[in-house]
Amino acid sequence: MMPVLGSCHDVGVTTSDLGILGEPPAGRRERKKQETRAALEQAALRLFAEKGYEQTTVDEIAAEADVAVRTFFRYFSSKQHVLFGDVGHQRINHLCTALAAAPTGTPPLEAVRAVLDALDLDRDEQEQLNQRLRLLKEQPALVGMYLMLNHQLRQTLVDFVAHRTGLPSTDPYPLLVAGAAVTSWDVALHVWLAGENSRSMAELRRAAFAALTAGIPAEPPFPPAGEEPA
Amino acid sequence: MMPVLGSCHDVGVTTSDLGILGEPPAGRRERKKQETRAALEQAALRLFAEKGYEQTTVDEIAAEADVAVRTFFRYFSSKQHVLFGDVGHQRINHLCTALAAAPTGTPPLEAVRAVLDALDLDRDEQEQLNQRLRLLKEQPALVGMYLMLNHQLRQTLVDFVAHRTGLPSTDPYPLLVAGAAVTSWDVALHVWLAGENSRSMAELRRAAFAALTAGIPAEPPFPPAGEEPA
DNA sequence: GCGCCAACTGGCATTCCATGCCACATGACA
DNA sequence: TGTCATGTGGCATGGAATGCCAGTTGGCGC
Numbered sequence: 001m002m003p004v005l006g007s008c009h010d011v012g013v014t015t016s017d018l019g020i021l022g023e024p025p026a027g028r029r030e031r032k033k034q035e036t037r038a039a040l041e042q043a044a045l046r047l048f049a050e051k052g053y054e055q056t057t058v059d060e061i062a063a064e065a066d067v068a069v070r071t072f073f074r075y076f077s078s079k080q081h082v083l084f085g086d087v088g089h090q091r092i093n094h095l096c097t098a099l100a101a102a103p104t105g106t107p108p109l110e111a112v113r114a115v116l117d118a119l120d121l122d123r124d125e126q127e128q129l130n131q132r133l134r135l136l137k138e139q140p141a142l143v144g145m146y147l148m149l150n151h152q153l154r155q156t157l158v159d160f161v162a163h164r165t166g167l168p169s170t171d172p173y174p175l176l177v178a179g180a181a182v183t184s185w186d187v188a189l190h191v192w193l194a195g196e197n198s199r200s201m202a203e204l205r206r207a208a209f210a211a212l213t214a215g216i217p218a219e220p221p222f223p224p225a226g227e228e229p230a
Numbered sequence: 231m232m233p234v235l236g237s238c239h240d241v242g243v244t245t246s247d248l249g250i251l252g253e254p255p256a257g258r259r260e261r262k263k264q265e266t267r268a269a270l271e272q273a274a275l276r277l278f279a280e281k282g283y284e285q286t287t288v289d290e291i292a293a294e295a296d297v298a299v300r301t302f303f304r305y306f307s308s309k310q311h312v313l314f315g316d317v318g319h320q321r322i323n324h325l326c327t328a329l330a331a332a333p334t335g336t337p338p339l340e341a342v343r344a345v346l347d348a349l350d351l352d353r354d355e356q357e358q359l360n361q362r363l364r365l366l367k368e369q370p371a372l373v374g375m376y377l378m379l380n381h382q383l384r385q386t387l388v389d390f391v392a393h394r395t396g397l398p399s400t401d402p403y404p405l406l407v408a409g410a411a412v413t414s415w416d417v418a419l420h421v422w423l424a425g426e427n428s429r430s431m432a433e434l435r436r437a438a439f440a441a442l443t444a445g446i447p448a449e450p451p452f453p454p455a456g457e458e459p460a
Numbered sequence: 461g462c463g464c465c466a467a468c469t470g471g472c473a474t475t476c477c478a479t480g481c482c483a484c485a486t487g488a489c490a
Numbered sequence: 491t492g493t494c495a496t497g498t499g500g501c502a503t504g505g506a507a508t509g510c511c512a513g514t515t516g517g518c519g520c
Binding site for chain 2: 107108109110143144147148150151165167168170171172173175176177179180183184186187190191193194196204207208211212213214215216217218219220221
């Protein structure tokens, strides 16, 4: 089920990463691999959306992509992986890159705040993510994947802050900062997904992070119109 | 894989709950059931500790407890369930009870703070949990269970705060409060498990919650002796 | 173009988790 | 004791995932 602990270590970039701005064509073999991968991913997403995650078998996905089941598992280590594995992978990589680029002068909390800003999704990524998360809402079995990704991101951040401050990874401070960061991302995502809010995800995330690091009011700041607070 | 969303609904207490202070014996049949359940759980934990979670098959657990495999799945819906299902179940129940008992006069943040205090584990529970969590550290495959439990607790809290404030469950405020609560629990657990800290888990949790709701300092409050902050 | 080697693929067998079904046994109760 | 509900065992099934081996294809030097 994918290594979970250990942050950025052995990210194992297997050539066909970084779909965006990919290297020069690099031979037919590599191209075919990427085609197969894309076909599998596309087939999977289509079938998942069509008949649900649980109801879709790996056999069907493989058939739809016209490859053997065995081949499917050569590209994706599990059925869940096809949904979030790559996204998660990229996201972790982005985070690691951003963390590595963070200036060493700023206090850790500031550094994390800046890194999160750099990590916000652009329109395209949001749309891609949205498609996957919609599935997630309907298929509780997938929540685990999302949680695991968050967990990995958190662990990465914990290690970063721990390293920055010279504290152990089990000290409250790195855990708190990382917890606040991940929670802010999670909160923003939920609010944004609900779609009843016109604010952008980045804006929501910044506000959430600010609240978690500067203080949450005892009462909600904007009690809903027409409801008295009990 | 167990219903995930939907907080406290249909908790489905199947008689043999509440191992502590159990009802009067209640007949031999019920007793045998509890014996079988205990035997399975004990066998599972022993084998997991002995040869690892992944390396232990359900067949072996069943054999060790001297029941059929089919029977195992009548008591535990999955192999993971035997490790955390019941603990999680009880924990959710505790939380629901505490939430139901929370006075309606206090502001939501206060209410949650009080409920968390009421939810802290006593010595015995800590020891029990510790045994399971030790396994978790060595078997990454189990992290998912822990995360799922946290997720359910969070969702329960979100719904509570949302209900209290009259806000939707997708409003930032309930999500933030619940996020802070769960994160504080998580942070405390990690610090406590590391064991390099003499403070009690409850104390650690209170401190974490306070930091998350009142503000996290830009630098760690107690930089480690002998290290200058870069 | 030819041939070699590495890499990719397909298909098979296997293991394990999980569930449905049905027959049998056992406790509860009148 | 007889009846009924409830557990239990065993079987068959299906899907996920992995190992293995043979066959194919692409890359590359000649």
